[in-house]
Amino acid sequence: MIALLGTWALVVNGTFFAAMSIRTRNRELMLPLLLLPISLPAVISMVTGTTQVLSGEGSPAVQLKFLAGFCVIFTTACFLLFDTVLNAE
Amino acid sequence: MKTRLFFAFAAFCCAFLAYGTYQGLVVAPTEETMGDVQRIFYVHVPAATVAFTLFFVNFLASIFYLWKRSPRADALAATTAEVGVVFCSVVLITGPIWARYAWGVWWSPWDMRLNTTLMLWLLYVSYLMMRRSSAAGSTSVLAQRWRFFPFSMCQLFTWPTGGSAHTIPRP
Numbered sequence: 001m002i003a004l005l006g007t008w009a010l011v012v013n014g015t016f017f018a019a020m021s022i023r024t025r026n027r028e029l030m031l032p033l034l035l036l037p038i039s040l041p042a043v044i045s046m047v048t049g050t051t052q053v054l055s056g057e058g059s060p061a062v063q064l065k066f067l068a069g070f071c072v073i074f075t076t077a078c079f080l081l082f083d084t085v086l087n088a089e
Numbered sequence: 090m091k092t093r094l095f096f097a098f099a100a101f102c103c104a105f106l107a108y109g110t111y112q113g114l115v116v117a118p119t120e121e122t123m124g125d126v127q128r129i130f131y132v133h134v135p136a137a138t139v140a141f142t143l144f145f146v147n148f149l150a151s152i153f154y155l156w157k158r159s160p161r162a163d164a165l166a167a168t169t170a171e172v173g174v175v176f177c178s179v180v181l182i183t184g185p186i187w188a189r190y191a192w193g194v195w196w197s198p199w200d201m202r203l204n205t206t207l208m209l210w211l212l213y214v215s216y217l218m219m220r221r222s223s224a225a226g227s228t229s230v231l232a233q234r235w236r237f238f239p240f241s242m243c244q245l246f247t248w249p250t251g252g253s254a255h256t257i258p259r260p
Contacts, residue, residue, distance in 0.1 A: 021219070030219060037211035044204070 002049045002060065005067040009042040009074065016078040042070050126190040129183050136179040137206075143173035144209070167220065170213055177210045 013035060021030040049063035113131035120127035150166035153159065184203070185195040197203060 033215045033218060037208050037215055040208050040211075041205075 001064060002046055002053070002067065005064070005071055006042060006046040009067065009071050010039055012071070012074050012078050013039050013042075016074075016082065019082065042067060045070070123191055126187055129187045133180060133183040133187060136176045136183070140173050140176035140180055143169040143176065144213070147173060170217055170220075174210065174213045174217060177206070177213065180206060181210055 017034045017038065018031055021034055045063040045066045049060040049067065052058045052060040052063065109131070113128055117128070117131070119125055147166050147169040150162045150169065154162040154166060184206075188197070189195050
């Protein structure tokens with residue numbers, strides 16, 4: 001579940017920000033710069049959730065909820081704004 | 090007219106800053122448990138308030154720009170982001186200084202409030218860099234920058250989930 005949601009979060013963000021940074025100068029530099037802070041919350045909750053599952057200490061429910069919320073918000077936002085990003089000429 | 094207004098406001102700000110500094114350092118009594126270190130709150134907390142207010146204005150201006158494409162909203166968003174980053178830096182600099190004395194550590198890595206603030210700062214710095222690196226003079230390309238905004242705010246909304254950083258007892 002964590003792997004599924006985590007992959008989804010990274011893919012959605014990655015695609016969207018790749019489309020966005022393709023129009024900037026220094027685009028090779030821009031993508032990681034934008035992608036790192038935006039996906040950090042997802043990465044943190046993935047790491048914490050996995051740690052909790054593997055070590056058996058505490059329940060990963062909170063992390064899963066956070067990750068699910070993250071996916072929902074970003075998927076919606078990306079769908080809504082993808083056209084505008086691509087047609088920003 | 091504009092420069093005169095600017096100097097008037099600058100003088101006004103300096104006067105208030107001087108008054109505030111005097112109140113914070115001299116008039117306010119020393120806090121019982123933390124001692125003089127607590128006085129950093131008089132800088133830290135207002136800076137945080139200002140930063141978050143500015144980021145919120147930025148969020149609203151960005152949405153307005155997406156909706157109406159008004160250049161004034163664009164300018165407002167740019168200004169609030171720049172000034173907000175400055176104040177957010179102040180928060181991130183004064184915070185660890187206080188934490189060093191109050192908690193005994195510079196940074197508590199598992200405190201979500203600290204981390205989300207750092208992320209917020211990173212986001213806005215990358216946002217500003219993205220603005221700079223867009224094709225020069227092309228407002229249409231600038232348009233895409235605004236998409237970044239709602240996201241930055243999502244970051245802000247995740248913040249309260251971390252619980253209160255400032256209630257962690259002294260180790």
